[in-house]
Amino acid sequence: MKTEGQIRIPSGCAIAAVISKEGKKMSGEAITNSMRPMHDRSNGLGGGFAGYGIYPDYKEFYALHMFFDDRTTRKETETFLKERFEIVKSEIIPTRKMPAITNEPLIWRYFVAPLKSVLDRMQLDEREFVARTVMKINSEMKGAFVFSSGKNMGAFKAVGFPEDVGEFYRLEEYEGYSWTAHGRYPTNTPGWWGGAHPFTLLDYSIVHNGEISSYDANRRYIEMFGYKCTLQTDTEVITYIMDYLIRVQGLSPRDAANVIAAPFWETIDKTSDPAEKERLMYLRKVFPSLLITGPFSIVFGYKGGLMALNDRLKLRSMVVGEKDDMTYIASEEAAIRVMEPNVDKIWAPAGGEPVIINVKDGVSL
Amino acid sequence: MVLDVKDLQYNEINEQLRAGSDDIQITGCCGQRFIAAGFSDKKIDISGIPGNALGAYLNGATINVNGNAQDAVGDTMNAGKIIIHGSIGDAAGYAMRGGEIYVQGDAGYRAGIHMKEYKEKRPVIVIGGKCGSFLGEYQAGGIIIVLGLSDDEREIVSNFPCTGMHGGVLYLRSDAKNIDFPSNVSAAEASAEDLDAVKGYINEFCGLFGYNTDEILNATFTKVVPDSKNPYKQMYVAN
Numbered sequence: 230m231k232t233e234g235q236i237r238i239p240s241g242c243a244i245a246a247v248i249s250k251e252g253k254k255m256s257g258e259a260i261t262n263s264m265r266p267m268h269d270r271s272n273g274l275g276g277g278f279a280g281y282g283i284y285p286d287y288k289e290f291y292a293l294h295m296f297f298d299d300r301t302t303r304k305e306t307e308t309f310l311k312e313r314f315e316i317v318k319s320e321i322i323p324t325r326k327m328p329a330i331t332n333e334p335l336i337w338r339y340f341v342a343p344l345k346s347v348l349d350r351m352q353l354d355e356r357e358f359v360a361r362t363v364m365k366i367n368s369e370m371k372g373a374f375v376f377s378s379g380k381n382m383g384a385f386k387a388v389g390f391p392e393d394v395g396e397f398y399r400l401e402e403y404e405g406y407s408w409t410a411h412g413r414y415p416t417n418t419p420g421w422w423g424g425a426h427p428f429t430l431l432d433y434s435i436v437h438n439g440e441i442s443s444y445d446a447n448r449r450y451i452e453m454f455g456y457k458c459t460l461q462t463d464t465e466v467i468t469y470i471m472d473y474l475i476r477v478q479g480l481s482p483r484d485a486a487n488v489i490a491a492p493f494w495e496t497i498d499k500t501s502d503p504a505e506k507e508r509l510m511y512l513r514k515v516f517p518s519l520l521i522t523g524p525f526s527i528v529f530g531y532k533g534g535l536m537a538l539n540d541r542l543k544l545r546s547m548v549v550g551e552k553d554d555m556t557y558i559a560s561e562e563a564a565i566r567v568m569e570p571n572v573d574k575i576w577a578p579a580g581g582e583p584v585i586i587n588v589k590d591g592v593s594l
Numbered sequence: 595m596v597l598d599v600k601d602l603q604y605n606e607i608n609e610q611l612r613a614g615s616d617d618i619q620i621t622g623c624c625g626q627r628f629i630a631a632g633f634s635d636k637k638i639d640i641s642g643i644p645g646n647a648l649g650a651y652l653n654g655a656t657i658n659v660n661g662n663a664q665d666a667v668g669d670t671m672n673a674g675k676i677i678i679h680g681s682i683g684d685a686a687g688y689a690m691r692g693g694e695i696y697v698q699g700d701a702g703y704r705a706g707i708h709m710k711e712y713k714e715k716r717p718v719i720v721i722g723g724k725c726g727s728f729l730g731e732y733q734a735g736g737i738i739i740v741l742g743l744s745d746d747e748r749e750i751v752s753n754f755p756c757t758g759m760h761g762g763v764l765y766l767r768s769d770a771k772n773i774d775f776p777s778n779v780s781a782a783e784a785s786a787e788d789l790d791a792v793k794g795y796i797n798e799f800c801g802l803f804g805y806n807t808d809e810i811l812n813a814t815f816t817k818v819v820p821d822s823k824n825p826y827k828q829m830y831v832a833n
Contacts, residue, residue, distance in 0.1 A: 580703065
């Protein structure tokens with residue numbers, strides 16, 4: 230079987246997300262159920278979730294979620310990890326055996342802290358070191374794949390329909406203040422567990438409905454900064470772009486949205502506020518190669534927040550709902566109504582208009 | 595007859611609708627697609643959120659939704675009527691070629707994209723609220739009427755209306771002075787005769803959703819039509 234990286238995958242898909250601005254914890258059951266009415270947007274070749282705030286007992290440690298082809302690969306990878314990290318806990322990620330999910334790889338998680346001696350020697354800050362280590366494993370170690378690497382968050386993904394994947398990973402047993410979800414519709418690939426969404430790096434995660442046409446231009450640019458796009462899926466490159474713009478360049482999520490879904494020049498020309506016009510022009514001029522074209526609706530997850538964004542032509546659907554301190558995002562209103570039948574407000578953001586929801590200041594994450 | 599569709603797939607729903615009475619109330623709807631696709635008779639009333647492509651290829655039936663609807667309502671609809679007591683998603687009336695769609699609230703992007711008409715077949719969409727970008731994109735026929743009755747601050751229609759329009763007519767209940775239309779269309783204040791021609795549809799809208807027709811008509815309307823027999827001229831290449 231060819232895995233991803235050998236075949237390029239266009240995809241359709243469904244997305245959903247939920248966040249509590251009060252930082253209230255909710256189990257993964259509701260987000261799993263939200264995917265049920267959107268079943269037909271996926272074809273069973275990929276589903277996945279990201280949960281934030283799910284590992285409070287280990288929140289100081291990076292949670293590495295990994296797929297391994299076999300035991301030998303796992304042993305070799307663990308040897309490699311021990312040279313770089315203190316591993317405070319390693320375990321098999323609990324799953325539920327079910328007929329809908331088959332051919333699973335070995336699925337493990339490691340709670341780790343980078344060794345100070347290694348950081349000092351390499352003169353890297355902790356997050357850069359972890360990001361580089363993830364890149365190294367995913368591009369160089371055959372049969373090993375890190376699919377989640379943030380603190381106090383985790384991605385869970387598989388080949389299957391998303392509602393089955395949620396049950397498979399027993400998401401009802403986790404509690405998070407925000408969740409994102411994805412159902413995948415790749416059209417010309419055998420599908421592989423690593424190629425399901427979310428795509429993550431550190432605490433950044435992306436779920437994506439669409440098919441970006443600027444993939445290769447974006448990839449060539451982002452690979453100059455040490456990122457390695459190993460899977461050839463468009464979503465992977467979006468994750469690295471967001472990491473680069475926000476973590477490395479220090480942009481806000483809103484600025485990053487105005488880079489990847491920059492307004493048309495004629496729309497910028499019509500902007501009446503001179504400071505806003507200047508900001509938009511600046512971002513377009515400095516990061517022209519990170520403009521993402523083609524259809525997309527994405528939810529970007531990060532520590533303490535979510536950002537929903539459509540491409541500027543809005544070639545994919547997305548709706549947002551609110552009720553008390555909760556915000557819901559989904560490809561279809563039906564998915565939101567599953568999570569909250571009585572939303573107070575429901576609307577469709579315009580193309581290129583980011584919707585950013587942060588947990589309130591002062592809430593301990 | 596009442597049909598609870600809570601645990602039914604779209605194909606099961608349509609089978610039961612076909613086998614059911616002439617007047618059916620659907621309850622518990624949550625995202626099932628293609629409801630009443632191709633139906634040529636029956637009256638269907640829906641509570642809950644119908645899924646995408648509601649009434650696709652509709653051929654004469656009447657659908658009433660007591661709330662919002664999702665994307666592609668009335669896709670390629672041929673005849674009949676769809677009434678939405680709420681807002682609709684993107685691409686409403688996609689390639690519609692007959693029948694009428696009445697929406698109380700707002701429409702998303704690309705409402706009326708590629709509507710068309712032929713002889714006596716002339717589709718109509720009336721939107722009570724406001725519209726997203728690309729309203730009437732590639733419109734080839736039919737009538738789109740936008741009333742702008744929702745009370746938010748935004749313009750009655752967002753960016754790039756009538757892109758590639760080459761047939762049909764658009765009415766906006768607005769002077770449209772802040773709206774940029776492409777060079778292939780003409781926008782001008784609608785005359786009394788123009789409004790007379792579409793008064794029946796506005797009257798129908800007002801009857802459905804409880805508005806006063808005279809009050810709605812007592813406003814400036816802008817009429818937009820394509821302005822040449824060769825609307826793509828200069829759009830892609832000089833021809």
